[in-house]
Amino acid sequence: MASPCPKSPEQSEKNKQYDRQLRLWGDHGQAALENGHICLINATALGTEILKSIVLPGVGAVTIVDDNIVSDEDIGSNFFLESSSKNLNRGSESLRLILELNPAVQGYAVQEATDQILQENPDFFKNFSVVIASSLGEKTIQSLSHHLWEINVPLIFCRSVGFLGSFRIQIKEHPIIESHPDNEQYDLRLDVPFHTLFDYLNSFDIDELDLKDHGHIPWIVILYKAVQKWQISNSNSWPMSRKEKNEIKEIIQQFKRVDDNGMPIYEENFEEALRAVNTSLTPTFLPVKIQELIYNSSAINLTKESSPFWIMCSALRAFVEAEGKGKLPVRGVLPDMTASTDHYVTLQNIYRNQAALDAELVYRKVQEIVAQLHCDNITETEVKLFCRHAHDLHLIKGSCITSEYQFSNTVSSYIARYLEEPDVMMVHYILLRAAEMFRSEHCRAPGEWEPESDIAKLKTCVSKLLTDISCSPFPKDDHIHEMCRYGGAEIHSVSAFLGGCVAHEAIKIVTKQYKPVNNTFIYDGASTNTATFTF
Amino acid sequence: MAAAAVDAQMPEQQRRWHNIRKVLERSGPFCHPDFEPSSEILDFLMDSCKILVVGAGGLGCELLKDLALMGFKKIHIVDMDTIELSNLNRQFLFRKSDIGLSKAKCAVEFVNKRVPGCEAVAHHCAIQDLDEGFYRQFHIIVCGLDSIVARRWLNGMLMTLLQYNDDRSLDQSSVIPLVDGGTEGFKGNARVILPGMSACIECTLDLYPPQKTFPLCTIANTPRLPEHCIEYVKVIQWPKENPWGNATPLDGDDPQHVAWVFEKAQERATKHGITSVTYRLTQGVLKNIIPAVASTNAAIAATCATEVFKLASSCCTNMNNYMVLNMADGVYTYTFSAEKKPDCVACSNTTRILEVEADAVLMDIYEKLKEDQAYLMKNPGITTVINGRNKTLYMPSIKSIEERTRDNLKKKITELGLYNGAEILVADVTTPNTIAIKLKFSDNVDVEMSR
Numbered sequence: 001m002a003s004p005c006p007k008s009p010e011q012s013e014k015n016k017q018y019d020r021q022l023r024l025w026g027d028h029g030q031a032a033l034e035n036g037h038i039c040l041i042n043a044t045a046l047g048t049e050i051l052k053s054i055v056l057p058g059v060g061a062v063t064i065v066d067d068n069i070v071s072d073e074d075i076g077s078n079f080f081l082e083s084s085s086k087n088l089n090r091g092s093e094s095l096r097l098i099l100e101l102n103p104a105v106q107g108y109a110v111q112e113a114t115d116q117i118l119q120e121n122p123d124f125f126k127n128f129s130v131v132i133a134s135s136l137g138e139k140t141i142q143s144l145s146h147h148l149w150e151i152n153v154p155l156i157f158c159r160s161v162g163f164l165g166s167f168r169i170q171i172k173e174h175p176i177i178e179s180h181p182d183n184e185q186y187d188l189r190l191d192v193p194f195h196t197l198f199d200y201l202n203s204f205d206i207d208e209l210d211l212k213d214h215g216h217i218p219w220i221v222i223l224y225k226a227v228q229k230w231q232i233s234n235s236n237s238w239p240m241s242r243k244e245k246n247e248i249k250e251i252i253q254q255f256k257r258v259d260d261n262g263m264p265i266y267e268e269n270f271e272e273a274l275r276a277v278n279t280s281l282t283p284t285f286l287p288v289k290i291q292e293l294i295y296n297s298s299a300i301n302l303t304k305e306s307s308p309f310w311i312m313c314s315a316l317r318a319f320v321e322a323e324g325k326g327k328l329p330v331r332g333v334l335p336d337m338t339a340s341t342d343h344y345v346t347l348q349n350i351y352r353n354q355a356a357l358d359a360e361l362v363y364r365k366v367q368e369i370v371a372q373l374h375c376d377n378i379t380e381t382e383v384k385l386f387c388r389h390a391h392d393l394h395l396i397k398g399s400c401i402t403s404e405y406q407f408s409n410t411v412s413s414y415i416a417r418y419l420e421e422p423d424v425m426m427v428h429y430i431l432l433r434a435a436e437m438f439r440s441e442h443c444r445a446p447g448e449w450e451p452e453s454d455i456a457k458l459k460t461c462v463s464k465l466l467t468d469i470s471c472s473p474f475p476k477d478d479h480i481h482e483m484c485r486y487g488g489a490e491i492h493s494v495s496a497f498l499g500g501c502v503a504h505e506a507i508k509i510v511t512k513q514y515k516p517v518n519n520t521f522i523y524d525g526a527s528t529n530t531a532t533f534t535f
Numbered sequence: 536m537a538a539a540a541v542d543a544q545m546p547e548q549q550r551r552w553h554n555i556r557k558v559l560e561r562s563g564p565f566c567h568p569d570f571e572p573s574s575e576i577l578d579f580l581m582d583s584c585k586i587l588v589v590g591a592g593g594l595g596c597e598l599l600k601d602l603a604l605m606g607f608k609k610i611h612i613v614d615m616d617t618i619e620l621s622n623l624n625r626q627f628l629f630r631k632s633d634i635g636l637s638k639a640k641c642a643v644e645f646v647n648k649r650v651p652g653c654e655a656v657a658h659h660c661a662i663q664d665l666d667e668g669f670y671r672q673f674h675i676i677v678c679g680l681d682s683i684v685a686r687r688w689l690n691g692m693l694m695t696l697l698q699y700n701d702d703r704s705l706d707q708s709s710v711i712p713l714v715d716g717g718t719e720g721f722k723g724n725a726r727v728i729l730p731g732m733s734a735c736i737e738c739t740l741d742l743y744p745p746q747k748t749f750p751l752c753t754i755a756n757t758p759r760l761p762e763h764c765i766e767y768v769k770v771i772q773w774p775k776e777n778p779w780g781n782a783t784p785l786d787g788d789d790p791q792h793v794a795w796v797f798e799k800a801q802e803r804a805t806k807h808g809i810t811s812v813t814y815r816l817t818q819g820v821l822k823n824i825i826p827a828v829a830s831t832n833a834a835i836a837a838t839c840a841t842e843v844f845k846l847a848s849s850c851c852t853n854m855n856n857y858m859v860l861n862m863a864d865g866v867y868t869y870t871f872s873a874e875k876k877p878d879c880v881a882c883s884n885t886t887r888i889l890e891v892e893a894d895a896v897l898m899d900i901y902e903k904l905k906e907d908q909a910y911l912m913k914n915p916g917i918t919t920v921i922n923g924r925n926k927t928l929y930m931p932s933i934k935s936i937e938e939r940t941r942d943n944l945k946k947k948i949t950e951l952g953l954y955n956g957a958e959i960l961v962a963d964v965t966t967p968n969t970i971a972i973k974l975k976f977s978d979n980v981d982v983e984m985s986r
Binding site: 011013015016017018019020021022023024045049052053056057058071072073075076077079082083100101102162163179180181182216336337338339340341344345348349447451478479481482485486487489490491492493494496497499500501503504505507514515516517518521525526527528529530532 | 547550551552553554555557558561562563564565597600601604605620621623624625627630649650651720721753757758759760790807808809814815818819824825826827828829830831832833834835836837838840841842844851852854858862863864865866867868870
């Protein structure tokens with residue numbers, strides 16, 4: 001049958017399959033993910049739960065490092081093992097079952113111990129986007145984190161014991177251009193309108209318009225006119241205080257048309273203008289956070305090795321100091337508002353065009369820097385994206401996990417501060433560390449055989465840790481009892497929760513979108529409580 | 536290692552469940568006061584405890600896996616949907632070759648095969664197709680739905696199952712706990728509901744974000760956003776141009792239909808100088824697509840599964856009673872105690888009262904039932920009893936009766952035989968039960984005077 005639709009822009013299979021997530025991180029986020037290669041050390045239940053939520057959305061490749069043999073307990077808690085997997089290599093077996101989830105993903109299994117790789121072939125790790133490790137002993141985690149810090153490969157180290165879990169992200173420097181804030185501030189420049197905006201705003205005379213047009217003026221214009229009127233009697237200052245803002249509201253009320261009975265006529269755009277008084281009269285300024293970024297030494301002392309992010313920050317600084325007159329490039333986004341199509345589209349184009357002009361200037365500065373440094377080219381699209389998000393740029397500066405094991409002064413006083421509060425989530429952190437220490441001393445988890453007899457031994461480990469950070473012992477032993485009750489058990493639903501979270505953070509790191517946890521996350525499934533700490 | 540020696544003495548089956556047996560067979564300082572550790576708890580989870588999973592989508596697949604690995608064997612799962620390509624980025628029990636098959640059946644087949652001993656049962660039907668007797672057989676119900684209406688219906692069903700003692704106190708043995716999870720993009724929530732005892736879905740309707748709608752005058756006269764152009768084609772152009780003939784309804788799953796809307800919306804956008812109408816956006820608006828990703832679903836489903844495990848075993852106290860999760864900026868959770876509404880339509884077991892003006896028309900009542908925060912109904916059908924006889928006042932869901940009763944909407948309620956204190960009976964898709972509501976005239980004095 002002839003279809004009324006001759007040319008159908010049919011979506012690709014891949015776009016259909018990934019549709020629901022492309023709406024979150026876009027085609028460019030997906031492309032970054034597809035270029036990613038994740039290394040998982042130890043295919044525990046937690047490990048495979050993490051990989052599952054990274055393989056499903058279509059990461060480029062995964063490598064599992066695991067020299068363990070599948071046990072009955074593994075099969076009981078790990079969905080990506082089956083009865084026939086018993087006594088086979090755990091990494092290869094779980095890889096086989098995980099790859100079934102998405103044929104587009106490449107997978108490799110390495111049947112070697114992490115320590116051995118670190119000694120014999122440390123370069124093995126250098127090409128991964130993120131390394132994720134679970135169930136590592138104290139010694140291995142220290143040598144692994146030290147090595148990955150040196151070669152600048154991100155590491156996520158995670159634990160799942162009983163109802164407790166944690167993960168720690170180790171990343172030297174992680175710049176985020178698209179942080180996707182929940183509440184994006186508008187960038188309207190009403191206090192410093194650029195040329196075209198100034199002309200447009202002043203082309204209106206609110207009192208002259210007929211009623212229909214009156215109801216179609218964008219609130220931006222109404223607000224601007226109200227401030228203009230206010231400034232006549234306020235020596236051209238800018239309304240800042242609550243009192244001054246109330247005066248602006250008064251003026252807007254006076255702008256309203258009235259009916260034959262002298263009652264103000266309800267007009268949506270004027271209501272919007274009244275609501276905007278409190279939120280949209282903030283003067284345009286350079287956010288401190290962004291100022292720190294563009295004056296960061298990495299943005300000032302560029303080298304051939306400088307990343308595109310720092311080169312763009314440097315160009316942004318040059319723009320702010322010159323054409324920007326102390327302000328960032330115009331964002332170019334207009335929120336929706338009651339207005340006629342004409343008014344809205346005209347205003348939108350005014351903002352968009354200025355944003356394009358500003359971004360163009362930044363792009364030229366980027367090109368100059370690139371030519372000077374002889375480094376790789378940065379595309380105009382990248383620079384535009386950077387300028388669009390210049391108000392929300394975010395940089396995470398991380399720390400090395402070994403500092404937690406060496407109890408540097410900063411780490412010790414940080415932990416001590418939370419223990420004094422007292423913060424039960426920091427107590428959980430200590431218990432997870434103590435259980436790890438117990439394992440390296442006794443070659444088993446506390447309570448693995450029998451809970452009662454291990455309580456005293458675990459208490460010794462806790463005391464050692466608390467002495468190291470100069471803290472007094474815990475008044476009660478209840479958390480030590482609970483840890484011995486767990487006996488090192490890995491509970492599937494606890495691992496599944498952490499698995500979702502860790503996969504999510506790995507995706508954020510690979511796509512360089514959204515802010516990852518900085519840098520330690522603790523979960524207690526028994527009390528349904530979570531906390532974030534920054535070591 | 537010594538641990539291996541101990542393990543070797545245990546039969547395989549026991550070794551497999553070694554992990555969860557530790558928390559079930561050992562006591563701890565934070566256990567629920569009723570908890571008595573024993574090996575019988577695992578036996579109960581495996582052999583007796585019946586769990587119903589509602590929905591076999593993003594959350595349902597995860598729940599089924601989680602519960603099977605937490606020792607539950609008697610799991611039922613209900614879902615009326617079939618598998619689509621766009622499910623595969625998170626619904627990990629399905630493959631490309633499963634497209635078009637029943638979600639519930641595929642999920643069950645996979646998990647029963649992967650986890651030996653698991654006896655999951657599939658129901659490929661709507662939740663409304665199953666009756667009280669069906670729901671009554673379960674110890675716990677877990678819900679992973681994307682529809683608020685379906686959630687409310689299920690909530691209402693669990694209220695129907697409640698029984699009250701002679702002294703009007705709740706018979707606790709009739710309470711079937713409901714664990715409910717939901718996700719949207721990088722955000723989600725999980726909660727535990729003890730029907731009749733703690734806040735239910737209807738008590739907290741205001742926690743759901745209001746549905747995004749565009750006023751008709753905007754889409755018709757002053758479009759500004761690409762979404763306005765798409766809505767225009769959907770609401771006005773499609774019925775007018777009837778492109779497939781025979782009044783074929785617009786199907787957001789038919790790529791030809793979507794492409795037609797996309798092209799027309801682009802035309803309209805170009806005419807008005809509006810940019811950024813894309814195929815993806817068109818589809819998103821037409822199908823009201825909610826973004827979804829594997830990781831958020833995994834975290835929320837796992838939280839629900841942990842709560843089911845706690846409910847069934849008492850090995851820990853349950854969350855009290857609502858957790859929100861936001862994974863957009865770091866990973867953030869917040870758990871709070873949602874409050875039970877003393878006059879909740881669903882769970883309060885008291886007479887509902889609706890205040891109306893004495894000179895109101897039936898339409899006022901109809902609109903109130905749809906817009907009042909306490910009801911938020913979709914198409915309420917209203918009947919009453921006059922002189923011992925049922926009288927249908929308005930019934931929007933059945934076409935012939937709708938036509939016959941439509942005129943009543945404009946009539947004054949007093950003309951229809953309603954009075955101050957009269958009872959109306961309301962039926963709606965949001966509840967399996969008919970709800971009795973007493974009318975209370977707000978300006979009673981005037982009524983007296985006008986007589």
